[in-house]
Amino acid sequence: MKSMQFKVGPMDNFSYVVWDESSAEAALIDPAWEPGKLEAFLKKERLALKMVLLTHAHPDHVNGVNYFAGKNSGLPVYLNAEDQFMLEERPAGLRDAAEGDKIRLGAGVITVMRTAGHTQGSVCYLVPGAVFSGDTLFVGECGRVDLPGSSPEALYNSFVRLAGLPSANALYPGHSYNGDTSTMGVQKEYNLYLKLALQGRREDFLKAVK
Template identity: 40%
Template sequence: MKIDSIRVGFISTNCYLLCDEETGVCALIDPGDKPEQVADMVSRSGCRLEYILLTHGHFDHTTAVRPLLEKYPDVPVYIHEKDVTDQPPKHMDMMFSRLPEHNQRYYKEGDTLTLGSLTIRVMETPGHTQGSVCLLVGDVMFSGDTLFRGSCGRTDFAGGDPKAMLASLDRLAALPGNYKVYPGHEGATELDYERRVNPFMTRRLSL
C-alpha cells in the first residue's frame, strides 16, 4: 500500500491517492480542486484509477470530481447518500450534486470496497455533515473533516451536529489498535495520540 497526497484549493484540502502497488490499481480520496494536478498524481503513480471516494459532500473536497470524470468517464464515485442533492452544482456548495447514474455510487456503515489486495471499510461519522464517513484500510484511516490533529471538524454548517460529532469521535476512540490518521486538512496524526491529547476526544472519553 502506498499513499500519495497533494493540497488543493484555497482551504488547502488534502487529496489522497491510495495505491495497491501489488495489483497496480488506485483510488482518489477527496479531489477538492486542481483536477490537472490530481490527474498528474494518478498518472505518475503508474496505477489504474478504480474509484473516487468522498468523505463528505462539501465543495472543498469534491470540486475536481466532474472535471476528472471527463478524463476518467467510467470511474465510479462513492459518497454517503445523505450528503447528495439533486440540485445543480453551484460554487462553494455545501452538498454534492448528484452525478449521472453511470458514475454515482453510495456507501454506508460497514460497507467494504476491494482495491486490488486492499479492503476499504466504511465507517459513518456524522457531525461535520450528516453523511460524513471515515475510510479504514488496514492500519490507516482517512478521516475527512471528522478528526484532525488536536481538533475536529466544524459543526456550525448546514447539516452539522455537535452531539453527533462527539458520538463519532467516541466511536473512533473505541476502535481497537492504533491508526495512522490522514485528515482532510493539515498534517497526519495517529489515533493513539489523539486519544491522549485531543480535547474533543479526551472530553468524550472522560464522560
C-alpha cells in the same frame, strides 16, 4: 496499501491517492483542487484510477470529481447517501458509501465508517493501519458543527466510535489545520474532543464544540 497526501487549493485541503501495490489500482480521496497534480502522480506511478471516495459533499472536497468522472466514464464515486443532495452535478457512477461497506481496491479492502456530525453523510475511510477522516477529525481539532446539516450530538457519537480505533492507526485528515498527519494514539492523548469522547463526557464535549 500505500497512500500519498497532497495539500491543495486555497483552504489547506488534503486530497489523497491510495493504492494497492500488487494491482496498481488506485482510489482518489476528496479530489477537489488542482486535479492535474493528482493526475500527474497517477501517471508517474503508473496507477490505474478505479474509484473516487468522498468523505462528505462540501465543495472544497468534491469540486474535482467531474474532472476525473468526465475522463473515465462511469468511474465509481462513493459518497454516503445522506450527503448526495449537496452535489451540484451527480456523476454517472455515484454510489452510496454506507456504514460497514467493504470496498475492494485490487487485493486491498477499504472499509466505510459512518461518522455523521460535520455533515449528516460524513464518513471516514479505513485502510489497514490508517484512517482518512475528512472534516470529522483533524490533528488536535474536530470538524465544524455550526453548518447547515451539522449535529454536535451526532459528532459526539462518531468521536466515541473513532476513539475505539487502534492507537497505531495513522490519521489523515481533510485539512492541514494544526498539522498534516498524526496517529490515533497521539490524538487520544492530546485531542480534547477525542479525550472527552474516550471518557464518556458527552455534556463537556457538547459544550466544547459550540
